Amino acid sequence: MENSRRSFLKLAGISALGLGTKPVLNAFASEEHKAEIQKKPEALKAKRWAMVIDTRKFESEEDLKPIVEACHKIHNVPEHTTKRHEIDWIWIDEFKHVFTNQEHEFVDDRVKYLPFLVLCNHCENPACVRVCPTKATFQRDDGIVLMDFHRCIGCRFCMAACPYGSRSFNFRDPRPFIKEENKEFPTRMRGVVEKCNFCAERLAVGKKPACVEASNGAIAFGDLYDSDSEVRELLKNNYTIRRKLELGAGPAIYYIV
Amino acid sequence: MNDKNKIIIGLILFFVFMTLPFWYNMGKAAPVPETKLTEKAKLAKECVKPKEVMRAEHMQLLDTWRDSVVRDADRVYINEKGKKFGMSLSTGDDSCMGCHSNKADFCDKCHNYASVREYCWDCHIEPPEPPKEKK
Numbered sequence: 001m002e003n004s005r006r007s008f009l010k011l012a013g014i015s016a017l018g019l020g021t022k023p024v025l026n027a028f029a030s031e032e033h034k035a036e037i038q039k040k041p042e043a044l045k046a047k048r049w050a051m052v053i054d055t056r057k058f059e060s061e062e063d064l065k066p067i068v069e070a071c072h073k074i075h076n077v078p079e080h081t082t083k084r085h086e087i088d089w090i091w092i093d094e095f096k097h098v099f100t101n102q103e104h105e106f107v108d109d110r111v112k113y114l115p116f117l118v119l120c121n122h123c124e125n126p127a128c129v130r131v132c133p134t135k136a137t138f139q140r141d142d143g144i145v146l147m148d149f150h151r152c153i154g155c156r157f158c159m160a161a162c163p164y165g166s167r168s169f170n171f172r173d174p175r176p177f178i179k180e181e182n183k184e185f186p187t188r189m190r191g192v193v194e195k196c197n198f199c200a201e202r203l204a205v206g207k208k209p210a211c212v213e214a215s216n217g218a219i220a221f222g223d224l225y226d227s228d229s230e231v232r233e234l235l236k237n238n239y240t241i242r243r244k245l246e247l248g249a250g251p252a253i254y255y256i257v
Numbered sequence: 258m259n260d261k262n263k264i265i266i267g268l269i270l271f272f273v274f275m276t277l278p279f280w281y282n283m284g285k286a287a288p289v290p291e292t293k294l295t296e297k298a299k300l301a302k303e304c305v306k307p308k309e310v311m312r313a314e315h316m317q318l319l320d321t322w323r324d325s326v327v328r329d330a331d332r333v334y335i336n337e338k339g340k341k342f343g344m345s346l347s348t349g350d351d352s353c354m355g356c357h358s359n360k361a362d363f364c365d366k367c368h369n370y371a372s373v374r375e376y377c378w379d380c381h382i383e384p385p386e387p388p389k390e391k392k
Contacts, residue, residue: 036334036335037331039333040332043332138328140328140330146327146328148324148327148328149380183347183348183382187380187382203330204332
């Protein structure tokens with residue numbers, strides 16, 4: 001067979017053309033369906049979630065306890081009898097501990113003795129996220145500071161970094177201390193940090209956080225960047241305070257006092 | 258130089274003694290367990306992906322699902338055939354355990370056989386065992 005440059009180039013050209021069509025044919029072949037991952041259609045979405053707590057609607061601890069209970073029950077938060085093992089996602093404290101920078105000798109009596117609800121502030125600049133060595137704690141696009149319990153190694157850097165004391169550590173196996181397990185939500189294990197998750201699992205199925213639901217309208221929840229939202233309406237018409245603003249963390253929990 | 262026989266006998270004894278566990282357990286290997294499917298799983302015929310893929314790669318699937326749910330709040334998986342699944346291990350009827358509600362027969366059998374201790378159930382709550390079917 002004669003081997004000329006001409007015939008070689010012809011053959012090479014045809015081969016190249018053949019190779020070029022393969023990806024095209026593949027694309028046609030696989031056009032049927034590709035596996036897809038989606039959000040649930042009913043999921044609540046926002047640019048930045050925020051909460052406004054109207055403390056004028058609370059009088060005593062009795063008004064707040066059902067809210068704390070509702071949260072702890074659905075999230076399988078254990079009830080330890082030993083104080084130093086205590087785990088809280090949301091809890092009750094007094095003015096001088098909550099607003100350390102605004103407390104003074106002559107604070108009015110109502111505020112002085114009023115119980116306040118405290119929880120994770122879901123900060124704009126969360127210190128806990130910066131210090132987490134495994135990225136177990138992270139900030140979602142909608143502002144929620146969330147934990148991936150699978151990845152937490154229990155180093156507790158986040159607990160040291162959080163200026164609000166919002167985090168608790170499981171020194172013991174929490175399972176025996178959970179009175180009634182909610183089957184829809186996992187528990188934690190020993191050696192893991194936990195905190196409020198702004199009810200991310202409820203937002204994903206279109207429900208508002210449990211504390212908001214249990215508060216009879218005293219707690220509002222909504223999008224801070226949506227000027228028509230419930231929280232913006234409240235912020236516009238009421239004077240609100242936030243915790244330890246001077247630290248620059250940018251907390252997303254507002255209190256009407 | 259006259260201990261040749263003793264040495265050989267010693268070597269044979271040593272060899273037999275060292276390999277004794279193998280002789281002792283010969284032919285007694287536990288059979289490869291068969292996973293049992295629930296009625297619901299049998300009816301569904303196919304899982305998220307084909308059976309062979311699920312068998313070999315369910316851990317990778319669970320891992321990517323976990324990241325997707327926890328980090329992006331994306332909780333619905335639509336497979337190649339257009340069927341929807343809740344991306345959850347144990348919550349809801351369309352989750353993994355919603356269909357495979359027989360943990361002891363479905364998960365534990367193989368994991369025990371392969372001596373793989375999965376730590377899912379340290380936190381996730383096990384589905385209640387279904388009533389025992391007659392054998």
